Amino acid sequence: MDSRLDRILRRVEKPARYTGGEYGAIIKNRAEVDTRVAFCFPDVYEVGMSNLGMQILYGLKNSMPGVWCERCFAPWPDMEREMRQAGIPLYALESGDPIREFDAVCFTLQYEMSYTNILNMLDLAGLELRAERREGFPVVFAGGSCAYNGEPLAPFVDFFVLGEGEEMNVEVVREIQRAKRDGISKQDFLRRVSAIPGVYVPSFYDVEYHTDGRVASITPKNGVPEKVVKRIVKDLDQMYFPEKTVVPSTEVIHDRVTVELFRGCIRGCRFCQAGQIYRPVRSKSCETVVKQAKALLEHTGCEEISLSSLSTSDYRPLGQLCDLLLEFCEPRRTNLSLPSLRADNFSFELMERVQKVRKSGLTFAPEAGSQRLRDAINKNVREEDLARTCRIAFEGGYSTLKLYFMIGLPTETDEDVLAIAGLAYRMMKLAKETATSKRGVRITVSVACFVPKPHTPFQWEAQNSMEEFKRKIDLLKGKMPRAIAYNWHDPSTSYLEAVFARGDRRLGDVLEQAWRDGCKFDGWNEYFDFEKWMGAFKKVGLDPDFYALRERGEDEILPWNHISVGVDPEYLKRERAAAYRSEITPDCRAGCSGCGASDFLEGGVCDA
Amino acid sequence: MPKYRLVFQKTGSAKWLSHLDVMHTFARAFLRAGIPLKHSEGFNPHPKISIAHPLPVGVEGYGELLDFEADCPSLERVPELLNAALPVGLRAIRAYPPQAAASEIALALYRLTFEYDNGAPAPERLADFFAQETIPVVKRSKKGETEINLRDAYLSFVARDAGEGRIEAEVVLDAARAPVNPKYFESALAETSLKPNYMAATREKFLDSTEKDFE
Ligand code: SF4
Numbered sequence: 042m043d044s045r046l047d048r049i050l051r052r053v054e055k056p057a058r059y060t061g062g063e064y065g066a067i068i069k070n071r072a073e074v075d076t077r078v079a080f081c082f083p084d085v086y087e088v089g090m091s092n093l094g095m096q097i098l099y100g101l102k103n104s105m106p107g108v109w110c111e112r113c114f115a116p117w118p119d120m121e122r123e124m125r126q127a128g129i130p131l132y133a134l135e136s137g138d139p140i141r142e143f144d145a146v147c148f149t150l151q152y153e154m155s156y157t158n159i160l161n162m163l164d165l166a167g168l169e170l171r172a173e174r175r176e177g178f179p180v181v182f183a184g185g186s187c188a189y190n191g192e193p194l195a196p197f198v199d200f201f202v203l204g205e206g207e208e209m210n211v212e213v214v215r216e217i218q219r220a221k222r223d224g225i226s227k228q229d230f231l232r233r234v235s236a237i238p239g240v241y242v243p244s245f246y247d248v249e250y251h252t253d254g255r256v257a258s259i260t261p262k263n264g265v266p267e268k269v270v271k272r273i274v275k276d277l278d279q280m281y282f283p284e285k286t287v288v289p290s291t292e293v294i295h296d297r298v299t300v301e302l303f304r305g306c307i308r309g310c311r312f313c314q315a316g317q318i319y320r321p322v323r324s325k326s327c328e329t330v331v332k333q334a335k336a337l338l339e340h341t342g343c344e345e346i347s348l349s350s351l352s353t354s355d356y357r358p359l360g361q362l363c364d365l366l367l368e369f370c371e372p373r374r375t376n377l378s379l380p381s382l383r384a385d386n387f388s389f390e391l392m393e394r395v396q397k398v399r400k401s402g403l404t405f406a407p408e409a410g411s412q413r414l415r416d417a418i419n420k421n422v423r424e425e426d427l428a429r430t431c432r433i434a435f436e437g438g439y440s441t442l443k444l445y446f447m448i449g450l451p452t453e454t455d456e457d458v459l460a461i462a463g464l465a466y467r468m469m470k471l472a473k474e475t476a477t478s479k480r481g482v483r484i485t486v487s488v489a490c491f492v493p494k495p496h497t498p499f500q501w502e503a504q505n506s507m508e509e510f511k512r513k514i515d516l517l518k519g520k521m522p523r524a525i526a527y528n529w530h531d532p533s534t535s536y537l538e539a540v541f542a543r544g545d546r547r548l549g550d551v552l553e554q555a556w557r558d559g560c561k562f563d564g565w566n567e568y569f570d571f572e573k574w575m576g577a578f579k580k581v582g583l584d585p586d587f588y589a590l591r592e593r594g595e596d597e598i599l600p601w602n603h604i605s606v607g608v609d610p611e612y613l614k615r616e617r618a619a620a621y622r623s624e625i626t627p628d629c630r631a632g633c634s635g636c637g638a639s640d641f642l643e644g645g646v647c648d649a
Numbered sequence: 650m651p652k653y654r655l656v657f658q659k660t661g662s663a664k665w666l667s668h669l670d671v672m673h674t675f676a677r678a679f680l681r682a683g684i685p686l687k688h689s690e691g692f693n694p695h696p697k698i699s700i701a702h703p704l705p706v707g708v709e710g711y712g713e714l715l716d717f718e719a720d721c722p723s724l725e726r727v728p729e730l731l732n733a734a735l736p737v738g739l740r741a742i743r744a745y746p747p748q749a750a751a752s753e754i755a756l757a758l759y760r761l762t763f764e765y766d767n768g769a770p771a772p773e774r775l776a777d778f779f780a781q782e783t784i785p786v787v788k789r790s791k792k793g794e795t796e797i798n799l800r801d802a803y804l805s806f807v808a809r810d811a812g813e814g815r816i817e818a819e820v821v822l823d824a825a826r827a828p829v830n831p832k833y834f835e836s837a838l839a840e841t842s843l844k845p846n847y848m849a850a851t852r853e854k855f856l857d858s859t860e861k862d863f864e
Binding site (some may be wrong): 044047048050056060061063064066288291292308331340341342373374566 | 661662663665666669670675676678679680690694706707714734735736846847
């Protein structure tokens with residue numbers, strides 16, 4: 042393979058993406074391996090290698106005797122062209138072996154706009170796209186946050202794994218190992234694997250539709266459960282965590298060590314899917330975090346460590362944790378970064394403490410411009426808090442402020458949209474009065490188009506049309522102070538996200554058509570081709586508006602009706618009703634609102 | 650004079666790493682190996698390492714030089730400690746206090762392997778080609794395209810048949826002036842009957858102005 046690969050690598054951008062050989066990459070003795078797993082990330086190397094989940098599951102599977110799990114990323118189109126021309130099928134980075142010779146090919150689903158890359162990778166591997174046309178092994182499965190409604194991918198994957206993978210992946214891979222040993226058929230294997238809680242085999246559920254396109258029924262067969270309930274890990278301190286990871290030799294997006302603080306979120310913002318699907322909240326102890334952080338920093342030699350969670354400020358022992366980490370980090374010149382902080386004093390003081398040198402970036406996500414709309418989406422940030430924090434920051438020399446908002450939220454009026462400009466203006470004025478930085482403060486306002494997501498209180502909502510989004514973007518543009526850098530997301534991307542986020546399995550045909558027409562890397566501006574997508578919908582005969590713009594009835598059978606993240610749909614309905622009354626719901630720490638997720642825990646009570 | 654010098658190899662998959670990648674990887678490897686590098690002073694301190702004549706991406710190196718400043722407990726153990734911390738293809742060979750500054754490197758010995766899928770021409774023909782007085786090639790850089798005479802870039806070119814459709818050439822390149830990327834030896838042949846299917850390049854070692862191995 043050597044010279045063959047060299048001959049094409051010299052012609053492609055960033056060839057180091059395609060060679061493997063990094064420090065920490067796991068090479069196993071083939072004689073001791075009976076099960077080979079290709080862990081595929083449907084985006085480029087730099088994105089995939091920045092993903093903590095991938096590092097965890099890679100280490101986990103490789104900790105199993107007899108199992109060799111290797112990495113595989115989507116080749117950038119220049120490399121794909123060369124590979125196809127040279128007849129090199131998609132290969133795994135560790136061994137260089139074609140992944141079609143493996144026993145399992147698994148994908149991690151983080152983003153709807155990476156779906157065509159999955160099809161492209163299967164094809165580049167030399168595998169049939171459709172699950173029904175693939176006999177025997179490898180089996181193809183997928184997990185990750187999009188798997189909670191993976192229906193558009195149902196025709197292509199053999200099964201989904203729902204929920205946290207640390208325990209489930211071991212069970213699944215063990216089942217694959219057993220199936221190979223027993224020499225059973227794929228169908229028999231699927232029957233066996235479907236018995237593992239959290240495993241969802243879409244072909245074991247028949248879906249029927251009303252003539253208007255709504256789902257009429259979802260019927261389980263082969264004895265599978267009516268509802269597949271996601272898996273969680275109860276005790277994060279006991280959970281598998283890799284103290285050795287793969288350290289990229291070339292630049293990646295987030296080139297740093299990441300350690301999770303907790304899973305779930307106490308806040309319950311109504312637009313946020315992560316806040317629902319990762320319930321209930323569970324923490325790692327401070328000791329565990331420190332131990333894992335030290336081990337990873339020592340192993341990798343990284344210059345930066347980031348603490349990850351949905352809301353860092355809500356980690357109870359955060360102050361103590363930072364003290365302990367700084368003690369270790371400072372002498373080694375390691376930066377500590379704290380993303381997802383809230384706009385309150387405590388968080389700011391912490392930020393000051395950890396960012397001794399670089400005093401530049403201040404980032405907050407008020408999400409909505411008016412207090413009324415912030416209440417409606419249950420984003421409990423008050424402008425006073427934001428202003429107080431910004432004032433201290435500006436006085437302390439901070440020179441940039443980034444504010445993130447969404448438009449198209451349920452109950453939003455033009456007044457709410459314009460309130461974004463008002464808030465930005467007040468921050469600008471505050472900056473003028475208080476900034477000590479010589480350069481002044483550069484304020485950026487970024488506006489995203491709201492995408493209603495499954496398993497959230499807004500799962501029934503209609504998305505704003507692209508025209509409506511454009512109108513609101515322009516409306517805001519007219520009122521946004523000139524000194525503020527204003528940018529917005531492309532509504533057409535958000536529209537397609539909305540289609541696939543709440544799509545049913547008929548959309549598989551659209552995916553395949555779009556891929557055949559050349560769609561890939563849809564999350565990358567330079568490759569996103571909206572017209573091609575619209576052409577694919579037309580050819581298949583499905584209306585994208587039906588999925589994005591239609592308000593669903595609360596009694597409608599949704600395509601993910603048979604999937605449970607442990608949150609009671611009745612709770613989602615209550616939350617939706619509260620949104621329409623602009624009423625906030627207290628966070629889980631202030632009081633339980635009975636979402637149902639506590640049933641996962643022993644004793645049935647959340648330790649929020 | 651830098652404090653220490655490391656001889657290292659950059660081969661196999663590591664040849665696709667850029668100069669910045671290699672610097673970054675070494676900085677981390679020193680840390681992983683428990684050898685604390687000295688850092689520069691100032692607002693944005695960076696580790697004190699530098700690499701002489703960074704290799705172009707895609708070229709292998711067997712005698713690359715990296716100067717560094719660190720508190721080394723034992724210089725002899727440095728290669729062993731580093732090798733346990735380096736990725737595939739980067740290998741530390743030996744560390745020593747240097748006698749000459751890297752700026753005194755005058756020449757570099759390259760090995761070029763020309764691969765012909767349908768049988769190689771006689772090595773003399775390649776040698777004759779590269780013995781011509783003017784060999785125009787178009788050099789591409791960020792500033793645009795310029796035509797250079799490749800013949801000015803090397804002192805000697807000795808070719809031999811290496812079997813299996815391959816011709817191997819030892820080329821002494823001038824390293825003191827702006828060094829030329831060895832890929833131009835392939836592009837020089839592009840429009841001729843000697844055009845190979847592929848050319849692999851390896852930098853064997855650096856030489857001083859008397860053609861002795863550079864230490
Ligand atoms: S059960 Fe109560 S405390 Fe637990 S996640 Fe749900 S609302 Fe929050």
